[in-house]
Amino acid sequence: MNLLDRGLRYGDGFFDTMLLLEGNPVWARAHWDRMVSAARSLEIAWPKIDKSPDSKLNEAFNSWLQEIQVEWIKSDRPSTAKVRTLVWRAGDGDYAPLGEQFQCRLSVHPTELKAENSFRLGPSPIVQCPPFIPWLKSLSAMPYVLAANFAKKQGWDDALVVNSKGQFIESSRSNLFYWVDGICHSPSFMEGCLPGIAAQYLIKFLSKNGFTVQYAAATYDSLREASGIWLTNSIRGVSQVHFWDNYPIGTDPHWHLAAAANTGIQGGSELP
Numbered sequence: 001m002n003l004l005d006r007g008l009r010y011g012d013g014f015f016d017t018m019l020l021l022e023g024n025p026v027w028a029r030a031h032w033d034r035m036v037s038a039a040r041s042l043e044i045a046w047p048k049i050d051k052s053p054d055s056k057l058n059e060a061f062n063s064w065l066q067e068i069q070v071e072w073i074k075s076d077r078p079s080t081a082k083v084r085t086l087v088w089r090a091g092d093g094d095y096a097p098l099g100e101q102f103q104c105r106l107s108v109h110p111t112e113l114k115a116e117n118s119f120r121l122g123p124s125p126i127v128q129c130p131p132f133i134p135w136l137k138s139l140s141a142m143p144y145v146l147a148a149n150f151a152k153k154q155g156w157d158d159a160l161v162v163n164s165k166g167q168f169i170e171s172s173r174s175n176l177f178y179w180v181d182g183i184c185h186s187p188s189f190m191e192g193c194l195p196g197i198a199a200q201y202l203i204k205f206l207s208k209n210g211f212t213v214q215y216a217a218a219t220y221d222s223l224r225e226a227s228g229i230w231l232t233n234s235i236r237g238v239s240q241v242h243f244w245d246n247y248p249i250g251t252d253p254h255w256h257l258a259a260a261a262n263t264g265i266q267g268g269s270e271l272p
Contacts, residue, residue: 007088078110167217174231175199228252
């Protein structure tokens with residue numbers, strides 16, 4: 001990567017992180033489609049998938065999957081891993097880019113998926129304003145870096161960021177769900193949190209099991225009252241929080257739903 005490229009100078013690009021289980025991508029099509037949406041928003045010539053089975057656009061998708069396999073093999077075939085796809089606009093230009101061509105880099109990192117027996121979550125003072133393009137995983141992730149660093153200094157596993165209203169919307173790396181009086185709540189994607197693929201899976205999974213997620217940004221007190229707090233991302237699935245701001249959370253009455261959702265994710269289930 002050129003140290004003066006547009007990705008570093010302007011954040012002119014996006015990234016995606018996907019789970020690999022025994023080398024098999026989980027939700028590959030959903031991740032590809034999200035990159036298509038990001039590229040379309042930035043006017044980068046990332047190919048979309050065509051319905052025609054012989055389309056060269058489909059060849060691009062298959063080439064991406066094949067390159068992931070090559071990188072997985074180079075990494076000694078870890079049983080669980082995450083693949084990061086980094087995309088940025090090629091060429092020069094100032095704020096106004098000179099073209100739509102892009103550069104791409106893939107990397108595979110072994111990841112251990114283990115049950116969190118004492119997951120600690122806390123509040124950070126970091127504000128995440130609603131992004132200009134909500135579905136874009138931007139190369140500019142400074143609020144999340146600051147929140148993760150804040151959590152580390154507090155001895156927590158993760159920390160929540162707030163929106164401009166002072167409401168908690170997501171953690172440094174996950175979407176937020178919480179249960180109060182038997183009802184599952186989650187901040188709306190319009191409040192500034194990324195519409196994560198695992199979050200969308202969980203919403204549909206809960207719906208199929210008779211629970212409708214109500215959209216509501218969280219307050220400090222609502223999380224103190226919660227019978228369960230869950231964090232979701234595409235790598236770790238559903239993580240159950242055991243301590244909120246060092247206060248222990250009791251036995252989650254809906255733990256079996258989190259376990260079932262994770263079984264589906266780690267079994268490579270398609271999005272419901």
